[in-house]
Amino acid sequence: MGPLGSGNWLAACFLAYSLTVVAVTGWLIGHPLEERREFLREPGLSLTGEGDEERLTAQTVLAAMQLDPEATRFKDYADQYLSRLSLVAKDGSTTAELTNSYDYQTLPDFDAISDIPTRKKAFFDYLRPAIERQNQLIRERRLLLKGIEIRLAQGQTLTAAQQRYMALVRERYRVAEDVDDSEAVATLMRRMDTIPTSMVLAQAAIESAWGRSRFAREANNLFGQWCFSQGCGVVPNDRPEGETYEVAKFANVEEAIAAYFQNINAFHRYSSIREIRERARANNQPLKGYDMVAGLEAYSSRGQAYIDELRNLIRYNKLEDAPSS
Numbered sequence: 442m443g444p445l446g447s448g449n450w451l452a453a454c455f456l457a458y459s460l461t462v463v464a465v466t467g468w469l470i471g472h473p474l475e476e477r478r479e480f481l482r483e484p485g486l487s488l489t490g491e492g493d494e495e496r497l498t499a500q501t502v503l504a505a506m507q508l509d510p511e512a513t514r515f516k517d518y519a520d521q522y523l524s525r526l527s528l529v530a531k532d533g534s535t536t537a538e539l540t541n542s543y544d545y546q547t548l549p550d551f552d553a554i555s556d557i558p559t560r561k562k563a564f565f566d567y568l569r570p571a572i573e574r575q576n577q578l579i580r581e582r583r584l585l586l587k588g589i590e591i592r593l594a595q596g597q598t599l600t601a602a603q604q605r606y607m608a609l610v611r612e613r614y615r616v617a618e619d620v621d622d623s624e625a626v627a628t629l630m631r632r633m634d635t636i637p638t639s640m641v642l643a644q645a646a647i648e649s650a651w652g653r654s655r656f657a658r659e660a661n662n663l664f665g666q667w668c669f670s671q672g673c674g675v676v677p678n679d680r681p682e683g684e685t686y687e688v689a690k691f692a693n694v695e696e697a698i699a700a701y702f703q704n705i706n707a708f709h710r711y712s713s714i715r716e717i718r719e720r721a722r723a724n725n726q727p728l729k730g731y732d733m734v735a736g737l738e739a740y741s742s743r744g745q746a747y748i749d750e751l752r753n754l755i756r757y758n759k760l761e762d763a764p765s766s
């Protein structure tokens with residue numbers, strides 16, 4: 442048999458192409474992984490009350506989903522699958538990943554740095570990328586939640602993946618199971634939100650003595666967080682007789698930072714912090730650590746003196762544009 446003529450060859454190629462398109466389209470429609478983030482493509486997605494940084498994140502996430510097939514391959518929205526997308530840098534630019542060469546498994550020996558300004562800079566430089574990552578994860582969770590909010594507003598039933606995601610974040614952020622989805626979304630939007638890097642850095646510096654405290658060195662605990670089951674952490678030397686609490690022990694620094702974010706965003710004692718943040722969102726104002734630390738009166742027995750110390754640290758170290766008085 443001789444070679445195909447040019448017309449027959451083109452027809453054969455077109456037929457093969459058409460069959461391939463049909464097959465791939467059918468696979469995509471029926472493949473369960475496509476359900477994971479499909480709802481984020483809903484029209485009308487907007488982040489009312491968010492700052493420029495969050496809006497940039499939204500644009501980046503949506504663009505990445507449309508251009509990169511792997512961006513839709515998330516398994517039940519577990520955090521290890523988030524932040525594969527572009528991140529928003531402090532100056533508002535988008536980058537493939539946060540520049541970070543630090544090892545968060547072992548806390549550096551900050552006590553070995555004798556020059557105080559150098560030690561402070563090393564401490565801030567070490568923690569800042571890990572803090573920014575936690576905020577990025579929260580922005581992406583909020584994007585997922587915004588997609589659910591839009592779907593509910595349109596009267597549509599949540600997909601199985603969305604239902605799994607709601608169950609996950611309800612538990613994580615302590616939203617009761619008997620609250621309907623619309624009310625739960627509103628509550629989650631208030632709780633599942635970013636925390637200013639300046640506030641996190643200031644608390645870490647004070648609570649861990651700039652990374653030099655016993656609990657920082659032995660337990661990666663930079664925020665003085667407690668736990669209440671025997672053996673869960675490190676027993677303080679000055680713990681009063683009859684008390685059972687311990688200072689929580691974390692496997693690494695990133696785990697400690699994630700636990701701090703969870704504590705601030707979900708624990709009822711810090712609801713006043715979330716109220717300050719919510720008012721800023723409602724007024725389209727940037728979130729400022731200098732303002733939000735006013736809600737930390739329950740974090741320390743020192744009360745207002747603790748808040749004043751945090752504000753002084755933020756101002757003195759120029760962690761953000763804080764008021765001069």
